[in-house]
Amino acid sequence: MTAALQLENVTSGYGSAIAVRSVSLSVEPGEILAIVGKNGMGKSSLLKTAMGFLAVRDGQVRVAGQDVTRLPPHTRRDLALAYAPQEKTIFQDLTVQENLRLALPGDREFAARFERVAHWFPVLGQRFHQRAGTLSGGEQKMLIVARGMLTGPKIFLLDEVAEGLQPSVVARLGEALARMRADTGTALLVVEQHIPFVMSLADRFAILKAGEIVETGQAAADNAAVIEEHMRI
Ligand SMILES: Nc1ncnc2c1ncn2[C@@H]1O[C@H](COP(=O)(O)OP(=O)(O)OP(=O)(O)O)[C@@H](O)[C@H]1O
Numbered sequence: 001m002t003a004a005l006q007l008e009n010v011t012s013g014y015g016s017a018i019a020v021r022s023v024s025l026s027v028e029p030g031e032i033l034a035i036v037g038k039n040g041m042g043k044s045s046l047l048k049t050a051m052g053f054l055a056v057r058d059g060q061v062r063v064a065g066q067d068v069t070r071l072p073p074h075t076r077r078d079l080a081l082a083y084a085p086q087e088k089t090i091f092q093d094l095t096v097q098e099n100l101r102l103a104l105p106g107d108r109e110f111a112a113r114f115e116r117v118a119h120w121f122p123v124l125g126q127r128f129h130q131r132a133g134t135l136s137g138g139e140q141k142m143l144i145v146a147r148g149m150l151t152g153p154k155i156f157l158l159d160e161v162a163e164g165l166q167p168s169v170v171a172r173l174g175e176a177l178a179r180m181r182a183d184t185g186t187a188l189l190v191v192e193q194h195i196p197f198v199m200s201l202a203d204r205f206a207i208l209k210a211g212e213i214v215e216t217g218q219a220a221a222d223n224a225a226v227i228e229e230h231m232r233i
């Protein structure tokens with residue numbers, strides 16, 4: 001089976017600093033792989049490198065078998081790769097609808113596509129004409145995820161979507177992501193520090209430490225404590 005996303009010995013960084021060190025991983029179609037690690041370990045840099053926002057210094061990135069190492073982010077998006085960044089990248093003064101429209105300018109299928117996305121995030125339908133800045137933190141995260149899903153990705157990179165949310169909202173977001181994967185078969189590469197959340201969502205995990213993968217395994221809700229212990233070392 002061809003991996004939805006494959007990184008082979010990928011190294012990247014900022015100036016003379018290395019942020020991602022010879023990382024190899026693959027995400028199979030429909031699979032959820034969690035990348036966990038403490039602050040500053042290179043999780044966001046890894047996703048930025050996969051998406052093409054941070055240049056690869058060494059190694060290769062493949063999307064559905066195609067070498068995209070030297071391709072810009074928009075071309076990777078056309079190959080059904082989507083990215084939900086850690087930063088709040090929505091326009092606060094635009095409505096939910098306008099924010100989503102920007103992801104698909106001129107798309108005639110917008111209404112049908114949105115209907116699909118609203119199935120996982122019904123609150124966005126209720127807030128469709130509301131300014132995005134008036135949404136709660138959790139709703140803004142849902143908007144960022146919805147924006148990525150609208151493009152119909154085969155592989156979706158998610159950077160700490162549960163960050164700063166209260167437990168009930170995290171639980172709802174987890175359920176929505178699980179349903180989204182089940183309905184569409186979209187593979188997810190999920191960066192998280194919220195270990196119980198991601199261990200119940202993901203199929204496999206990898207621990208990132210100083211830019212390197214130091215441990216991998218099967219994810220399960222009941223090994224969350226073990227993973228948290230590993231992360232501390
Ligand atoms: N734009 C940048 N310029 C220079 N160095 C950067 C830049 N962004 C990140 N770094 C450095 O790269 C390393 C990895 O940062 P990165 O943001 O990938 O970590 P992270 O695991 O996502 O952290 P967090 O959990 O806090 O989001 C850190 O040492 C960080 O200081």
Ligand SMILES: [Mg+2]
Pocket residue numbers: 043044045086159
């Ligand atoms: Mg980060």
